[in-house]
Amino acid sequence: MTKLNTYRSGPDERGHFGIFGGRFVAETLMPLILEVEKAYRDARADPAFEGEMRQQLKQYVGRPNPLYYAERLTEQLGGAKIYFKREELNHTGAHKINNCIGQILLARRMGKTRIIAETGAGQHGVATATVCALYNMPCVIYMGETDIARQQPNVFRMKLLGAEVRPVTSGSGTLKDAMNEALRDWVTNVSDTFYIIGTAAGPHPYPAMVRDFQSVIGDEVRTQMQELEGRLPDSLVACVGGGSNAIGLFHPFLDDPSVQMIGVEAAGRGIEKGPLDHAASINGGRPGVLHGNRTYLLQDEDGQILEGHSISAGLDYPGIGPEHSWLHDVGRVDYAYATDQEALDAFQLCARTEGIIPALESAHGLAEVIKRAPTLPKDHLMVLCLSGRGDKDIFSVAKHLGVEL
Amino acid sequence: MSAVESAVMKSVDVLADGRIARRFAALKAEGRAGLVTFITAGDPDPAVSQAVLNGLPAAGADLIELGMPFTDPMADGPAIQASSLRALKAGMTVRRTLEMVRGFRKLDADTPIILMGYFNPIHAYGVEPFLAAAREAGVDGLIVVDLPPEEDEELCLPALKAGVSFVRLTTPTTDEARMPAVMRNTSGFVYYVSIAGITGTASASNTAIDAAVARLKRHTGLPVAVGFGIKTPDQAAEVARVADAAVVGSAIVTRLADGLADGVDGAGSVRPGTVEDVLGFVGELAKGVRAARG
Numbered sequence: 001m002t003k004l005n006t007y008r009s010g011p012d013e014r015g016h017f018g019i020f021g022g023r024f025v026a027e028t029l030m031p032l033i034l035e036v037e038k039a040y041r042d043a044r045a046d047p048a049f050e051g052e053m054r055q056q057l058k059q060y061v062g063r064p065n066p067l068y069y070a071e072r073l074t075e076q077l078g079g080a081k082i083y084f085k086r087e088e089l090n091h092t093g094a095h096k097i098n099n100c101i102g103q104i105l106l107a108r109r110m111g112k113t114r115i116i117a118e119t120g121a122g123q124h125g126v127a128t129a130t131v132c133a134l135y136n137m138p139c140v141i142y143m144g145e146t147d148i149a150r151q152q153p154n155v156f157r158m159k160l161l162g163a164e165v166r167p168v169t170s171g172s173g174t175l176k177d178a179m180n181e182a183l184r185d186w187v188t189n190v191s192d193t194f195y196i197i198g199t200a201a202g203p204h205p206y207p208a209m210v211r212d213f214q215s216v217i218g219d220e221v222r223t224q225m226q227e228l229e230g231r232l233p234d235s236l237v238a239c240v241g242g243g244s245n246a247i248g249l250f251h252p253f254l255d256d257p258s259v260q261m262i263g264v265e266a267a268g269r270g271i272e273k274g275p276l277d278h279a280a281s282i283n284g285g286r287p288g289v290l291h292g293n294r295t296y297l298l299q300d301e302d303g304q305i306l307e308g309h310s311i312s313a314g315l316d317y318p319g320i321g322p323e324h325s326w327l328h329d330v331g332r333v334d335y336a337y338a339t340d341q342e343a344l345d346a347f348q349l350c351a352r353t354e355g356i357i358p359a360l361e362s363a364h365g366l367a368e369v370i371k372r373a374p375t376l377p378k379d380h381l382m383v384l385c386l387s388g389r390g391d392k393d394i395f396s397v398a399k400h401l402g403v404e405l
Numbered sequence: 406m407s408a409v410e411s412a413v414m415k416s417v418d419v420l421a422d423g424r425i426a427r428r429f430a431a432l433k434a435e436g437r438a439g440l441v442t443f444i445t446a447g448d449p450d451p452a453v454s455q456a457v458l459n460g461l462p463a464a465g466a467d468l469i470e471l472g473m474p475f476t477d478p479m480a481d482g483p484a485i486q487a488s489s490l491r492a493l494k495a496g497m498t499v500r501r502t503l504e505m506v507r508g509f510r511k512l513d514a515d516t517p518i519i520l521m522g523y524f525n526p527i528h529a530y531g532v533e534p535f536l537a538a539a540r541e542a543g544v545d546g547l548i549v550v551d552l553p554p555e556e557d558e559e560l561c562l563p564a565l566k567a568g569v570s571f572v573r574l575t576t577p578t579t580d581e582a583r584m585p586a587v588m589r590n591t592s593g594f595v596y597y598v599s600i601a602g603i604t605g606t607a608s609a610s611n612t613a614i615d616a617a618v619a620r621l622k623r624h625t626g627l628p629v630a631v632g633f634g635i636k637t638p639d640q641a642a643e644v645a646r647v648a649d650a651a652v653v654g655s656a657i658v659t660r661l662a663d664g665l666a667d668g669v670d671g672a673g674s675v676r677p678g679t680v681e682d683v684l685g686f687v688g689e690l691a692k693g694v695r696a697a698r699g
Binding site: 025171 | 525551579583
């Protein structure tokens with residue numbers, strides 16, 4: 001393979017990252033997708049759009065959040081110097097809000113009057129409901145009924161924020177089915193509705209747009225690390241479901257060859273047990289086409305999509321953003337994995353050592369940090385994206401630990 | 406040829422000698438519209454599905470759309486979603502769908518069969534092997550919902566090269582500027598999706614359909630079939646007055662599901678007489694379509 005001189009120029013004008021990405025949607029949606037693409041291009045060129053977004057990220061979301069030196073964890077692991085990028089301190093408790101602010105400003109710019117979104121763990125649903133309350137727009141959130149059962153606190157949050165939560169019973173009632181149902185809504189309400197996709201996946205321009213809105217994570221890390229250590233970090237670690245927090249952290253560093261990057265997939269009960277027992281699309285899937293893009297998918301021999309499994313509802317998706325698929329194939333980013341048990345262990349260690357209860361999603365990233373840090377020298381600077389807080393997960397963690405609340 | 410010339414040139418059928426073109430020519434000679442029926446391959450099980458498929462021409466279907474079941478049919482409403490899941494539960498695959506077509510072709514050499522579905526099962530099979538197998542089995546055309554003209558290189562162009570029609574969907578949101586691109590590589594016929602929405606839900610008004618068909622006819626010399634939301638023989642007749650064919654899917658699939666002994670979500674067997682009931686309903690639809698211009 002020829003060596004690329006930049007990893008940051010994608011996608012091409014048709015939305016492709018290498019062979020991945022694209023616009024695999026029904027004709028009804030295609031004119032709208034093209035309209036979103038054009039509106040997004042115009043918005044990026046408009047300083048007023050950028051200005052309003054920056055303002056909201058500062059005043060409403062609370063950015064920049066800290067790049068925090070996790071001293072006790074560093075001492076305990078006895079190797080690399082570990083920093084947490086504290087996305088869990090954002091308003092609504094996760095990185096998801098960064099993207100929602102950007103997309104709702106775009107929806108308003110396009111004159112759309114109704115917002116829809118899909119959600120798995122509920123973090124994106126809460127973030128979407130939040131920005132809809134902020135901008136006084138009606139909001140419908142599609143959520144699988146299985147996820148509704150395991151994420152009750154977030155369901156109630158969304159309702160408090162004024163959103164309508166529509167349970168999805170089709171398929172197995174998880175994130176992919178919620179996305180199908182949101183697409184069905186969109187195709188039926190094309191004229192007035194904007195679909196705020198929560199991860200860096202879907203038809204072009206969504207993967208690029210969500211990445212751009214989340215790149216504030218990596219941009220801040222670059223500045224903060226310069227202030228704290230006077231240099232670039234050596235490695236970046238983030239969990240990957242669809243992969244929006246990971247691409248947001250990685251993208252600004254892709255052309256810095258000294259920076260190693262590791263995306264961590266959910267290995268559920270173990271990758272060796274087969275695709276019904278994990279949600280690791282890259283490590284345990286193969287390329288296919290779903291939800292508007294070509295990417296690595298969990299699927300059977302006949303191209304039917306498999307459900308996958310993870311203890312974390314936010315990683316329980318049979319696909320991954322197309323840019324990750326490409327970054328994997330060109331070898332720029334390593335994709336590791338962590339099991340349910342490893343995530344649970346990391347979750348508890350983080351709570352006791354640092355006084356931070358992380359989201360189960362972020363705990364997958366931490367599990368990889370726990371594996372790597374002890375093998376690295378003390379001057380190795382490692383950044384974990386602590387993408388969300390774990391309050392939403394305490395009930396399911398208690399259940400797994402056999403504790404009755 | 407300049408861009409302007411190509412934009413105003415009406416698309417023509419590159420597969421002019423195929424079953425689809427022959428069938429539409431015959432319909433034109435008869436002075437009537439055609440009835441296009443949709444069923445999902447393998448719903449609720451391969452044997453019943455084959456029996457329905459084999460009986461469709463005699464019941465009055467002029468063209469047949471055979472749905473390739475997919476786990477995530479995001480352009481379909483509840484009726485076809487449930488039918489896909491029933492078929493998958495009964496073990497349906499792309500290979501078995503092609504076997505169904507092969508079985509049908511032993512009995513019927515003339516009725517066009519168009520496979521309808523989503524791209525991933527074809528992608529997993531491999532585009533070239535799929536096209537070769539489909540053509541060999543007697544498939545005449547493909548409708549793949551999630552392949553807009555922007556992705557023509559994926560399947561549309563290879564299909565045309567392999568001698569399989571690629572039938573394009575046009576919708577109320579397909580504007581004038583986009584129409585030439587949508588028509589460029591379409592063949593067989595043009596499928597007008599009469600509502601912005603999913604299958605089996607709302608129905609379009611007759612005046613809206615009239616105007617849409619007239620608009621499409623300005624852009625294409627191909628026959629225009631109209632579908633989405635046609636549930637009754639009367640509605641089919643209304644569409645048949647202005648379009649070259651009326652497509653009925655969800656209503657037929659629902660009729661089949663009504664015969665399920667264990668409800669729509671089960672993979673259970675159908676009650677005796679269900680196949681006859683479904684074909685009887687197709688007969689009523691055909692009667693409506695045939696009488697439309699009488």
